[in-house]
Amino acid sequence: MSGLESLDSDICAALSHCLKSILLAFASIKIKLCSSSLKNKWLCGCEIKQALFCFPCLIFGGETAWTKIGVTDLQHLNAKIDKHENSFKHIHNATNLNLLGKVDIRQHIDIGYKISIQRHNELVDKNRYVLDKILNCIKCCGKHELPLRGHDEKVSSKNQGIFRGILDLCINLNSSLNDHFEKSTVFKGTSKTIQNDLLDSILSVCRNKIVNEIQQSEFIYIIVDETTDISNIFQLVLILRYEVQGRPVERFWSFANPNGHNAEALSQTIFGLIDPLLEKSPNKLIAQSYDGAAVMSGQKSGVNRVSVLDEVVGVRLPRAVQTRWNFNIRTVNTVFEHREDLIICMDKIIETSLQAKTINQATGIKRLLEDSDFIFWLTIFHKIMPHVDCLYSSVQARKTDPVQVNNAVKSFINEIIKIRDNMSSICSTVFNQSDINYIIHSNKRKTNEDPNTTKRIIALEVCDVLITQAKDRFSFNEHLTTALLFQNEYYPKFNDKFPIDYFQKTINCYPFFTKERLRTELEVIYSRDDFRLLKGIIPTINYIISNNMNDLFKEVLKLLKLLVVIPMTSSEAERGFSTLIRIKTCLRSTMGEERLNALSILSIESEMIAEDIDFNKKVIDNFSSTKNRRMDFIHKITP
Structure with a gap:
């Protein structure tokens, strides 16, 4: 039997x-x-x-x-x-x-059928193992921002590209891979089509994870910015910021190419990207920020004759980088501090160079360094830029909070006011320098006004513009006031006298909170010693969640999550920990390749991918289900 x-x-x-x-x-x-x-x-x-x-x-x-x-x-x-x-x-x-x-x-199923299923699943395991190794090679290239394909991937080519090189190394070190690539005639995974399909699957799996995280978060904040790659192709980039397990995360979503640069074209493109994400829950969008085109390095960003410059000045000028010009502080300071050394450097280049073009350029730079207008504005901005640097550092700090940003803005405005009040003394110092060449510009209309007086008036206007812009760009301050409710050093004071002004501004700014419940929860927090030991918003969130007090402090927790997600200011497109920084770094070494979104997400979201231990399995499942493959990648289940 x-x-x-x-x-x-x-x-x-x-x-x-x-x-x-x-x-x-x-x-x-x-x-x-x-x-x-x-x-x-x-x-x-x-x-x-x-x-x-x-x-x-x-x-x-x-x-x-x-x-x-x-x-x-x-x-x-x-x-x-x-x-x-x-x-x-x-x-x-x-x-x-x-x-x-x-x-x-x-x-009563046939024993032979069971055996055939077993053999099929063993073959699927081998195929998925091979595909897993190929996928790891693609992920390695993407993580380190290496080009996926070479210019010539033929067998006879001496340089088939980095991906093929990494794959060949894996084949030589792995006997199973080596056996597959020697004997397989239907699937080797090295073709452009297979690579593109894998990249599409990677992008799909990453976006599914991001969508799932958004569905579990209560609030979302979008960042939209312009950027360009090294081929100067204009790109619009969308970044999503939300809260995951008590910590803020920023995820790259997509690049887009608007039909135009006007407000209507940009709006249509942005809506096309975010509408599918917020279709079921539009109320989650709590904040948004937009920024203009980045100032790219020009043709003269490289420094010629670096050896002569190092010999005379002893330092190297900071290289122009892909960021906002108003934060190019080091360049202003270096030129101001080494202006005389730079003039000597230009003189040496003029004396030793045999090329007329180089001599003409050096002469023009020397003339500019001795120009009265240039020296005047260089001095003015040398006074201003350190305070800009302090403001920038406070806004970009990884552990910043709205209170610190608000204090930094006030400090910046006060320092600019001091410079404005002291403008007469600064101007007198500049005008009395002996090495200034006062160049008469023939194209300017002759007037009876003193040019020095005109410069002083314009410099005062510059200070006024900086003060006005600082107030305007950081004008939305209600959420900064909200953060004052969670300064643990003031909890004993708030326990004696509830901060009704801060609380009322919070309710006015975010009316969807239950006012009575929120106040009661805050009063409990202010009265407890354990909460007084929690410094910062994120530690407070983690303390509530880890001790299963979500329902007890549901309104406070919602408010804390909101503060984590929203930007510190209205112009927070380039915070220090921002994904936008990683995107621009990636684009500096990325040409306009196909599957740019997938290649970029491999580099930008490499940490998120590494945290998902089943990422390769999900990609392979997606890859095998999108098309009819010539090899089997799906297991069969025995009835």
């Missing part, structure tokens, strides 16, 4: 024994089948209760009237029988009764 037949006999014996036990149990309580004259064979009766029951439902469970109470209304018996007989539960139970003790047909 075979193993399968033996198993069937055991099952039959067990079920038969079970059936006999059930029937004996029913016999002991004097239940007997009704007369055969009744056409409903499932009916049975109880002499004790003097009622009718459904035998299949008694065994497997069903309506209470037919299993526990019993039917005694003989006048409406036929109607009750018809209704019960046509019910889903009765038919299902009757079917189970008829099959009770019989061998399931699925147990």
Whole structure:
């Protein structure tokens, strides 16, 4: 007797024994089948209760009237029988009764078919192993921002590209891979089509993860910015910021190419990107920020004759980088501090160079360094830029909070006011320098005004513009006030006197909070010593979540998550930990390749990918389900 037949006999014996036990149990309580004259064979009766029951439902469970109470209304018996007989539960139970003790047909499956499924799954395991290694090579190239394909990937090529080089190394170190690539004729995974399909699957899996995170978060903030790659192709980039397990995260979503540079074209492009994300929950969008085009390095960003410059000045000028010009502080300071050394450097270049173009350029730079207008504005901005640097550092700090930003803005405005008040003294110092060349510009209209007085007036206007812009760009301050509610050093003070002004501004800014509940929760926090030890918003969130107090402080937790997600200011497109910085770094070494979104997400979101231990499995599943592949990557399940 075979193993399968033996198993069937055991099952039959067990079920038969079970059936006999059930029937004996029913016999002991004097239940007997009704007369055969009744056409409903499932009916049975109880002499004790003097009622009718459904035998299949008694065994497997069903309506209470037919299993526990019993039917005694003989006048409406036929109607009750018809209704019960046509019910889903009765038919299902009757079917189970008829099959009770019989061998399931699925147990009769052909042994050969089982063996074929087993062999298929073993082959799938090998195929998925190979694809997993190919995927790791692609991820390695993307993570380190290396070009995926070479210019010539033919077998005869001496340089087939970095991806092929990494893959060849893996093949040489892995006998299973080596065996596959030597014998396989249908799938090697090195073609451009397969690479593109894998990149599409990677992008799909990453976006699915981001969408799932957004669905679990309460608020979302979008960042939109312009940037360009090294080929100077204009790109619009969308970044999503939200909260995951008490910490803020920024995720790269997509590049886009607007049809134009006007407000309408940009708006249509942005809406096309975010509408699918917020279609089901548009109220999650709590903040947004936009920024203009980045100032790219020009043709003269490189410094010629660096050796001469190093010899004379002893330092190297900071290289122009892809960032906002108003934060190019080091360049201003270096030129101011080494202006005389730079003039000597230009003189040496003029004396030693044999090229007329180089001499002309050096002469022009020397003339500019000695120009009165240039020296005046260089001095003014040398005074201003250190304060810009302090403001920039405060806004860009990784552990900044709205309170620090607000204080930094106030400090910046006060310092600019001091410079403005001291402008007469600064101008006098510059005008009295002996090495200034006062160049007469022929294209300027002749006036009786003193040029020095005009410069001083313009410098005062520059200070006024900086003060006005600082106030305007950081104008949305209600959420900065909200953060004052969570300064732990003031909790004892708030416990004695509740900060009603801060609280009311918060409610005015975010009216969707339950006012009474939020105040009560804040009062509890201010009164407890354990909360007074928590410094910062994120530690407070983690403390509430880790101790399962989400429901107790639900309004406070919602407010804390909101503060984590929203930007510190209205111009926060380039915070220090921002994904935008990583995107621009990536684009500096990335040409306009196909699948740019996928290649960029491999580099920018490499940490998110590394945290997902099943990432490769998800990509392979997506890859195998999108098209009919020539190799099998999907397991079969044995019935």
